[in-house]
Amino acid sequence: PQGRGKKKSRKHQRFMERRVLLEQKGLLSPQRRLGTQTPMVGPEACSTLTKAGGTTAPRCRKVPKPKQVVSPSLSPSASLGSIAGHRSVLLSQGNGSSKGVQMSSPLLRPGKYVAIDCEMVGTGPQGRLSELARCSVVNYEGDVIYDKYVQPELPIVDYRTRWSGITRQHMKSAIPFKAAQAEILKILKDKIVVGHAIHNDFQALKYFHPKDRTRDTSRIPVLNQRAGLPVRASVSLKSLARHLLQKKIQVGSKGHSSVEDAQTAMELYRLVEVQWETELARSLPPRPPSPVTDPTTDSNQYMDDRYWPTDLMASSL
Numbered sequence: 001p002q003g004r005g006k007k008k009s010r011k012h013q014r015f016m017e018r019r020v021l022l023e024q025k026g027l028l029s030p031q032r033r034l035g036t037q038t039p040m041v042g043p044e045a046c047s048t049l050t051k052a053g054g055t056t057a058p059r060c061r062k063v064p065k066p067k068q069v070v071s072p073s074l075s076p077s078a079s080l081g082s083i084a085g086h087r088s089v090l091l092s093q094g095n096g097s098s099k100g101v102q103m104s105s106p107l108l109r110p111g112k113y114v115a116i117d118c119e120m121v122g123t124g125p126q127g128r129l130s131e132l133a134r135c136s137v138v139n140y141e142g143d144v145i146y147d148k149y150v151q152p153e154l155p156i157v158d159y160r161t162r163w164s165g166i167t168r169q170h171m172k173s174a175i176p177f178k179a180a181q182a183e184i185l186k187i188l189k190d191k192i193v194v195g196h197a198i199h200n201d202f203q204a205l206k207y208f209h210p211k212d213r214t215r216d217t218s219r220i221p222v223l224n225q226r227a228g229l230p231v232r233a234s235v236s237l238k239s240l241a242r243h244l245l246q247k248k249i250q251v252g253s254k255g256h257s258s259v260e261d262a263q264t265a266m267e268l269y270r271l272v273e274v275q276w277e278t279e280l281a282r283s284l285p286p287r288p289p290s291p292v293t294d295p296t297t298d299s300n301q302y303m304d305d306r307y308w309p310t311d312l313m314a315s316s317l
Contacts, residue, residue, distance in 0.1 A: 110140035114187065115194040115266035117258040118201040119164040127158030132177060132204040133166045136258035137187055142266055144259055146187055149174040165255025181205060194269045196237040196261065215276070217268045222275055237261060240268055 022028035116137050120130040131152035137145050149166070151174040159166050185207060194215040195201050202209055217223060217240065221231040227243035229235050241247045241264050249264055250256050269276070 112190075112192055113140040113194065113266075113269075114138065114145070114191050115142075115262040115269070116184075116188070116198070116201055117195060117262040117265065118204045119166055119256060119258050120200075120204050121152060121156050121160055121164055121166050122158030123152050123154035123156055127156075127160075129154065130200075130204060131156075132180070133159075133164060133174070134170070134258050135180060135184055135201075135205070136262050137184065138259065138262045138266055140266065140270075142263045146184065147259055148180060148183075150180040151176055153177050161255055163255055165257060181207070194265050196240075196265045196268075212280075215269055217265050220272060220276060222272045222279075223268060226272065237264055237268075244268060244271060 019028065114137050116135070118132055118136075119134040121127075121133040123129045123131045131154060132150045133152060133156075134147075134149050136147040139145050149170045151171060156171070159168065161167055184205060188207075188209060190213075192213045192215060193209055194217065196216070197218045198209075198214060198216045217237070218234060223240060223244065224231050224233060224235055227235070227240060229239075229243070238250045241249050245264070245267055247264065247267075249260050
């Protein structure tokens with residue numbers, strides 16, 4: 001009997017050493033030791049008090065509720081609602097200015113946002129067809145990441161210089177439409193794209209961007225509301241810039257600048273970003289529930305020798 005007890009003791013010792021090793025490697029959750037209590041969340045927690053004579057009685061004490069801590073970062077799979085809520089907290093810590101947004105932007109994945117604007121010229125009969133002649137893309141901070149002149153697929157009939165700013169001289173350095181399209185779509189892939197009346201830009205690019213990743217500043221009632229304009233009215237980028245940014249754009253006879261227009265659209269987006277994203281999150285369908293864990297799965301089965309590689313067994317003994 002004594003020899004059998006020693007053999008059982010050695011086996012149990014090896015078992016416990018393996019369990020500790022698995023816990024250290026993070027492959028097994030720590031085992032609750034005998035006599036320990038699982039902490040309770042609530043106004044009070046109870047433990048067992050042993051009195052003289054072997055009787056037991058419950059003893060309760062108040063336990064403070066854990067403080068809510070805002071996560072310093074967001075996971076890549078965070079929903080729009082969680083992103084908007086996180087931005088609200090960060091912005092409420094500052095004065096709500098654009099400077100506050102810039103300070104918090106590294107936590108908010110600004111690389112996922114770009115703004116675009118395109119300039120078109122007239123082709124086809126009487127120049128009635130609109131084709132891409134220039135495209136500009138800026139990042140979340142308004143820095144230019146793409147700005148090129150594009151040669152339309154059909155001969156240009158009307159340069160529309162008064163509005164487009166495009167001249168015959170610009171076409172000397174223009175790249176073919178197909179090449180430009182490939183470069184631009186590579187930038188827009190998996191991005192949230194901001195623009196004003198952006199459907200016209202996508203049409204010129206012969207491209208369709210996912211609706212849930214498109215932010216059209218011509219279709220945001222909150223912008224019109226802030227500007228003191230009719231909520232459902234179609235307001236020009238120039239008018240919104242004047243009312244909300246105190247900025248004059250599209251002035252003079254040399255036509256529009258696609259860089260300036262893209263930067264202005266991004267500024268307007270950032271002005272109402274938190275409120276806009278919160279409203280969008282409410283309109284999205286609910287996320288599917290997390291998969292239910294199978295309660296019959298027990299990690300203790302992996303303590304058996306057949307699950308242990310030889311080299312790992314050698315290092316643990």
